[in-house]
Amino acid sequence: DSVFSHVVRAPEDPILGVTVAYNKDPSPVKLNLGVGAYRTEEGKPLVLNVVRKAEQMLLNDKSRVKEYLPIVGIAEFNKLSAKLIFGADSPAIRENRVTTVQCLSGTGSLRVGAEFLARHYHQKTIYIPQPTWGNHPKVFTLAGLSVKTYRYYDPTTRGMNFQGLLEDLGSAPSGSIVLLHACAHNPTGVDPTLQQWEQIRQLMRSKALLPFFDSAYQGFASGNLDEDAQSIRMFVADGGECFVAQSYAKNMGLYGERVGALSVVCRAADVASKVESQLKLVIRPMFSNPPIHGASIVVTILKDSNMFNEWTIELKAMADRIISMRKQLFDALRARGTPGDWSHIIKQIGMFTFTGLNSKQVEFMTREYHIYMTSDGRISMAGLSSKTVPHLADAIHDAVT
Numbered sequence: 001d002s003v004f005s006h007v008v009r010a011p012e013d014p015i016l017g018v019t020v021a022y023n024k025d026p027s028p029v030k031l032n033l034g035v036g037a038y039r040t041e042e043g044k045p046l047v048l049n050v051v052r053k054a055e056q057m058l059l060n061d062k063s064r065v066k067e068y069l070p071i072v073g074i075a076e077f078n079k080l081s082a083k084l085i086f087g088a089d090s091p092a093i094r095e096n097r098v099t100t101v102q103c104l105s106g107t108g109s110l111r112v113g114a115e116f117l118a119r120h121y122h123q124k125t126i127y128i129p130q131p132t133w134g135n136h137p138k139v140f141t142l143a144g145l146s147v148k149t150y151r152y153y154d155p156t157t158r159g160m161n162f163q164g165l166l167e168d169l170g171s172a173p174s175g176s177i178v179l180l181h182a183c184a185h186n187p188t189g190v191d192p193t194l195q196q197w198e199q200i201r202q203l204m205r206s207k208a209l210l211p212f213f214d215s216a217y218q219g220f221a222s223g224n225l226d227e228d229a230q231s232i233r234m235f236v237a238d239g240g241e242c243f244v245a246q247s248y249a250k251n252m253g254l255y256g257e258r259v260g261a262l263s264v265v266c267r268a269a270d271v272a273s274k275v276e277s278q279l280k281l282v283i284r285p286m287f288s289n290p291p292i293h294g295a296s297i298v299v300t301i302l303k304d305s306n307m308f309n310e311w312t313i314e315l316k317a318m319a320d321r322i323i324s325m326r327k328q329l330f331d332a333l334r335a336r337g338t339p340g341d342w343s344h345i346i347k348q349i350g351m352f353t354f355t356g357l358n359s360k361q362v363e364f365m366t367r368e369y370h371i372y373m374t375s376d377g378r379i380s381m382a383g384l385s386s387k388t389v390p391h392l393a394d395a396i397h398d399a400v401t
């Protein structure tokens with residue numbers, strides 16, 4: 001018999017497995033509110049017009065070839081990605097203290113950064129928020145870091161547990177790595193205020209804690225690219241060092257193209273270039289060099305001011321539709337007199353609402369209403385439309401009464 005007959009069947013992924021279950025459900029009223037992927041009012045995935053236009057331009061350009069990219073990817077993509085996240089006027093970019101390497105979307109950027117840190121950084125512990133994106137602990141553990149958590153969310157207020165955050169980061173060994181969601185925290189939808197970010201920055205710099213930002217939703221939280229990058233830019237402005245993982249999956253709708261970048265901001269230009277040389281030694285045996293198509297779309301859009309503006313308009317429209325779904329769900333629950341305070345639905349920002357529903361209630365909603373969402377009570381608002389809000393509101397009302 002097979003030499004792999006001992007292999008046990010692994011469980012489905014807590015997030016991506018929701019889509020597997022949804023796809024199996026024959027119900028005509030089923031609703032997929034699991035995966036954080038944007039859907040239109042018609043409930044369909046969206047390819048941005050500006051992305052279609054960029055792809056057409058690429059197709060028409062007969063000079064384009066499909067040669068290997070350099071290990072670090074498309075140089076122009078890396079420059080434009082750094083500019084997008086750090087700002088055109090970033091001192092770090094001006095002083096050439098940033099190295100950016102093209103990776104496989106946000107996950108790949110996190111993994112490459114974690115592998116580098118496990119090899120070259122003296123502290124092997126990374127503190128991640130409690131709760132956080134389900135894949136974070138696996139990415140960092142498999143890269144060789146040891147994962148600890150810091151308090152982040154307060155279930156009673158459904159807001160931040162800021163005191164807990166300060167205490168936990170305040171008692172972390174100096175030099176520890178700290179994972180920070182740049183904006184639109186997943187799964188809670190709760191972000192620090194700018195004042196709280198400044199307090200976090202001061203505390204972290206005073207203990208030489210190393211910030212590792214995960215920016216998967218730039219532009220999706222507020223609808224404004226610069227606003228959603230403010231937390232990162234505060235840290236870069238103080239001249240300190242940080243890691244930033246960037247994803248174009250959501251804000252440019254390039255999910256399956258796997259387009260992202262890892263940036264490392266260093267204190268000196270020569271350090272940045274040595275770091276880049278070591279990042280290449282991580283990437284080469286991992287995936288050798290990144291895919292050309294998605295990054296070429298990003299370059300085509302970011303380098304042309306008209307297409308860039310077109311993108312920002314489409315991005316704002318996606319963010320606005322999500323915000324209107326929040327309002328509609330909140331109003332629908334109020335209209336039903338659903339017991340409980342549901343104001344967190346409109347206070348939280350980004351792709352997700354952390355409803356506060358428990359796994360039993362979630363199971364009930366899946367069984368009785370064919371609503372698919374993660375067992376932690378997270379709902380992807382992008383999966384909702386005006387037509388389906390009543391169905392969800394009925395399900396929540398039924399689950400809590």
Ligand SMILES: Cc1[nH+]cc(COP(=O)(O)O)c(CN[C@@H](CCC(=O)O)C(=O)O)c1O
Nearest residue numbers: 015035036105106107133186214216247249
């Ligand atoms: C915070 C965060 N960081 C990184 C990623 C990775 O994105 P990518 O660029 O595709 O590698 C995601 C996607 N998380 C949503 C998408 C599905 C998934 O889990 O992956 C989600 O939480 O639904 C995040 O939510």
